Amino acid sequence: MTDLILEHISKRYGDHVVLEDFSARFPAGQCTCIMGPSGCGKTTLLRIILGLEQPDHGTIQGQVRPVSAVFQENRLFEDFSALSNAAVVCPKGDRQEAARHLTALGLADSLSLPVRALSGGMKRRVSIARAVLAPGPLLVLDEPFTGLDRTTKAVVLDYLKRYTQGRTLLLVTHDPAERDALAHSTLQMPSQIT
């Protein structure tokens, strides 16, 4: 596994410059926290790393694929059970492994419930379990603790520490406590460029 290296990345939407000559190195097997004010381009940066956007200029080097993600939104299959949502990304659809992860996140009693019947916090945990279960060296976490209370957040932090060892994590958060609990290093992004 190699470091993820971004060199001279630029991205603009029309006249609006989001990223300008941005370079960074994310060490392999470590968690890097990306912080910065709202609108500074954090999500755009993640979308470029995920391959959902193409940069106007610049290159990405290192082992990026396959990649997994917790998006800002849950993006779950609402008609299907929590277990199905988590197991869908497992190689060969390993439902036992998926059940183990959901149980670790305190969802043992909700495995067979359709996601649409779950609370916001429960849905968030299902989307986190799905991202962790998906194979790949890189895991992108875009504000993963949104909507979680303090106790649940502690459970999720513990879960992430245990189950993501050895993977490269990119964590976007505004909360220094979340950063301190999970990240090895921090990348502070500059304010929005206009």
Next chain:
Amino acid sequence: MKRVRQFFSRYRSGLQRAGAVLLALAVWQGLAMGVGQKLLVPSPLSVVERLGGIWQEADFWGTVWFTFRKIVAGFLLGLGFGLGLGALAGRFPLFEILFRPWATMIKSIPVASFIIICLIWMSSSRLSIFISFLMVLPIVYTNVLQSIRSADRQLLEAVSIFRLSWPKRALYLWLPQLKPYLLSACTVSLGISWKAGIAAEIIGIPAGSIGRMFYDAKVYFNTVDLFAWTVIVVVISVLFEKGFLALLKGVFGRLETL
């Protein structure tokens, strides 16, 4: 008194529907009595009497089966082709552009024109299959295309990121997306397939069909028979619609529990 109130409260919806049907029958009876001529407006009672005898006639079930299988075959063909062509158009924009004039043409040409044109091309016994097919195809096609176009972009990104296989994408993303559109398309097109199929039979007059019975009733001014066959078509159409939609919902429900 309390029990009566509870009964009305519990069965309010059913009672309202039954009340509406009874009111419609009363209006029909009043109209029949007002006109006073069985040839113009037969009474509900005379139609019920005719229904009591019509199903015992030797060729009744053969006639119903003849029309039923043709219209259902046309409906299922329209459903299958609508799904396939809609999926192709959703996937390949060029196909959608190329198919657009055909879809517009099928939607806008009057069904009677199609029936007469098709009578030149094919035997009258197959006409109702083709006409039902033509009526169902654009409805299903348009709904499938719409369902693909209105797919959740965020979910599309998620299945791409998680590199889900095509069978998984079909099951988890596309089937739930398609479900409301397909149910809506089937609800609309089931009724239309029966209307258009019977119309095709009335014009084509294939032997042993319900359309033939309608035609004979018209020729012999047998209004009671006309009303009785209309009731039979409505009952078969509604029963098939309810049964098919229940089956479809069952299939979707079963898939969601996988």
